[in-house]
Amino acid sequence: MKIKAVFFDLDGTLFTSTRGVANSTRKAIRELRQKGIFVGIATGRGPAFAMPLLEDLDMDFAVTYNGQYIFTPKAVIFDNPLEPKTLxxxxxxxTQNHSEISLGTAHGVTGSGLLKFGETRLAGLLSGLLPSGTSGVARNSFKHIVRRILPQNSHLAENQDGAIYQAMMVVTQDETPKLQAAFPELVVTRSNPYSVDLIPAGISKLSGIALLGQQFDFELNQVICFGDSENDKDMIAGVGYGVAMGNALPAVKEIAAYTTDTNNQDGIAKALAYYGLIQYSTEKDFLSKDQNFNKVKDFHRLMDGKTQVIPRAFSPQEASFRSGFKVEEIVEFLYASTADHPEKFAELIAQLHKDIDKATQKVSTKAPEQDVLTGQVDAMIDLLYFTYGSLVLAGVDPYEIFNAVHRANMGKIFPDGRPHFDPVTHKVLKPDDWAEKFAPEGRIKKELERQKRVANKKKASNKD
Incomplete structure (x- = not known):
């Protein structure tokens, strides 16, 4: 399934613990945008907080107040205020329960000094996020920033009794059931241990994302969502690819399709690389101009936890294992070529043995390569060249097919969240449900059928 949109929670997800945005995340967002993938925010915070981030990170839209207020940099898409009687x-x-409360409006948060997202706190955050010259605007002119996307309802800025989209209340975990029972018309959720967000029932981060999908032509199963807290659970469970941060609550990790590293350890970039959407490397690592190589490198980084930076030769034992992997694919190639003819397959395998004996005799007469690494790389590139040559002679474009195989290989993570390996050869093993969930043959077949249709149309057009 093609991924068309990516959404990020803010605190504990897009933000690191120092309240910044990691450079790897910024780079990842740029790569997503370059590929035409929508990028958005899904947060319990309000539009006044989210708007500068949309501008700074060049995002497409924001689902704020847990779905109650949705906008792009140019327009308000949806708003759903609390009923006055409920408020x-x-x-x-x-008042009766001596709980501090804050109210979220389109232009900011008013109320409790404990809960209020004050301008000083926000300016301190944004001064580390926004380009030079912008943070002063964010600190001093929030109402003007938001008015650019809001209808000019001056009473919202002047009257705290105007449209309220979310209430925030200091409530302990133990007190939450009592509060929920008192307000069945509301959803009580939380993004931190000490307070809850109260929003109208029926509207959530997930429903907000679905609404944007209707307007921007993407389905929920084409969306990746990142989150870490209770108020992220509905979107993590409801989209095609729900990703829990490494620092997420256990309940969020349990329902996520994938758990990545923490918000402080490039978790977003690593997960997007896991799904094949970006290339990710550390400063000490390198990227090749060959993008397929980079994808395989992402696979080995995921499975092995590291990749080789300095060129090295394989030991004889390692070379034997690697050759065994390749021979298995050659045998599979011959098996596919003979269809349901076991006698023909046996004949080809016998010929393969003869070819190995012939190659052994030929190679043995050559002077040994003095530099082991050079000899190994020369042979590996020849193998790669022969593989491309076979694809050329078959008339097959490998690009989308390689991507399908890459996605399948990246799915070789077991339920315990780790890869498993053959104890002798260290070959990556497949989980029991891998074939059902990730086997690439169906995608390969569809892509080949597409290529045949395109080629036949071109052929027919040339005849005309």
Missing amino acids: KKLMTYA
Whole structure:
């Protein structure tokens, strides 16, 4: 399934613990945009907080207040304020229970000094995020930033009793059931241990993403969502690819399709590389101009936890194992070529043995290569060249097919979140459900059928 959109929660996900955005995440977002993939925010914070991030990171849209207020840099897409009677009831509840409360409007948050996302705190965050000259605007002129995307309803800025999209209340975990029972018309969720977000029932981050999908032509199963907290669970479970950060709550990890590294350890970039959307490397590593090589490198980084940086030769034992992997694919190639003719397959295998004996005699007469690495690389590149040559002679474009195989190989992670290896050869093993979930043959067949259709249309067009 082609991925068309990626959404990020903010605190604990897009932001590191120092409240910045990792360079690897910034680079990843640029790569996603270059590939035409939509990028957005899905957060419990409000539009005044999200708008500068959209501008700085060049994102497409934001689902804020847990789905109650959705916008692009140019327009408000959807808003769903709390009912006035519900809001009045909330204020009464907070007073009677001595709970501090804040109210989220289109232009900011008012109320509790403990909960309020104050301008000083926000400016401190944005000064580390935004380009030079922008942070002062973010600190001093939030209302002007948001008015660029809002209808000019001056009462929202002047009257705290205007449209309220979300209430935030200091409530312990133990008190949450009581609060939920008192407000069945609301959803009580939380993004931190000490307070809850209260929003109208029926609207969530997931429904907000679905609404954007209707407008921008993508399905939920074509979306990746990143999150770490309770208020991320619905979108993590509801989209095609829900990713839990390494620092996420256990309950979030349990429902995620994949758990990546933490927000402080390039978790976003690593997960996007896992799904084949970007190339990821550390500063000490290198990227090749050969993008297929980089994808295989991502595979080995995921499986082995590291990759080789300095060129080295394989030991005789390693070379034997690697050759065994390749021979298995050659035998599979011959098996596919003989279809349901076991006698013919046996004949080809016998010929393969003869070819090995013949090659052994030929190579043995050559003077041994003095530099082992040079000799090994020469042979490996010849193998690669022969493989491309076979594809050329078959008339097959390998690009999309390679991507399908890469995605399948990246799925060789077991339920314990780790790769498993053959104890002798160190070959990566396949989980029991790998064939059902990741086997690439179906995608390969569809791509080959597509290539045949295109080629036949071109042939027919040339005849005309």
